[in-house]
Amino acid sequence: MRVIVVDDSLLAREGLARLLREAGIDVLAERTDAQGLVPLVEAERPDVVVIDIKMPPTYTDEGLVAxxxxxxxxxxxxxxxxxxxxxxxxxxxxVEEFPERTGYLLKDRLSDIMVLVDAIHRLADGETVIDPTIVNRLLSRRRRIDPLQSLTDREREVLALLAEGLSNRAIGDRLFITDRTVETHVTSVFAKLGLGDDGATHRRVLAVLTFLRNAEASSTAVPTEP
Incomplete structure (x- = not known):
């Protein structure tokens, strides 16, 4: 696995690069900002670019733009x-702009380097990885119009864990159910969301995107009066 690390913080950048190398990841380059990143990626062809969201010169959304x-x-x-x-x-x-091979994780949640390594591998495989804290926040908000209303409570749980980037086996371990049961729930979610058989990875990404769109839209909706 080949990656490029971009972060303006010396400690964060070098610390992350060292931990990734120790975990068997080939860190091709380290950058302090996003300037010249595209030519570097074109030349080195990494599998994944790991980038901070706020960097010079404005410290706003340079990471997203890059x-x-x-x-x-x-x-x-x-x-x-x-x-x-x-x-x-x-x-x-x-994820709205690029629903595949994109991830968003919170630095403070990365207490185990293997969580980051697993996310990197999942992204390279074409999946989407969103920090569980963000998923939980979206889940906690009230929904006025819910396109996921046909899902059972268990199917919602499975879909939320898909949004965190968990594999079927990891979902089964979290929910104390078998891999076969997880696969049954995932298949049911795909069917209820009208996602055709275009490949498991592609359908997982579309299901996650549907979930995130619904949760985000619900967060801005004005609650109806009881």
């Missing part, structure tokens, strides 16, 4: 955005 530039210029490159900020709008902006 992520979009990379994925437009070099299709097939996955991008994992790391952030110190719990901003659901940033995560939604990313």
């Amino acid at each position: 992520a979009a530039d990379v994925m437009e210029a070099v299709p097939g490159t996955a991008v994992l955005v790391l952030s110190q900020y719990l901003e659901t709008a940033y995560a939604m902006r990313l």
Whole structure:
């Protein structure tokens, strides 16, 4: 697995690169900002670019802009955005524009380097990975119009864990159910959301995107009077 790390913080950048190398990830380059990132990606062809969301010169959304530039210029490159900020709008902006091979994780939640390594591998395989904290926040908000209303409670749980980037086996371990039962729930979710048989990975991404769109839309809806 080949990655490029982009972060303006010396400690964060070098610490992350060292931990990834120790975990068997080939870190091709380290950058302090997004300038010249696209030519570097074109030359090195990494599997994944790991990038901070707020960098010079404005410290706003340079990471998101750079992520979009990379994925437009070099299709097939996955991008994992790391952030110190719990901003659901940033995560939604990313996956709405690029629903495959994109991830958004919170730095403070990365207490185990293998969580990051697993996310990198999933992104390279074409999946979407969203931090569980963001998923939980979206789930906790009231829904006025719910296109997922046909799902059972268990199917909603499975879909939420899909949004976190968990594999079927990991979902089964979390919910204490068998892999076969997870597969049954996933298949049912696909069917209820009208997702045809276009490949398991593609349907997983579409299901997650449907879930995130619904949750984000619900967060801005005005609750009806009881």
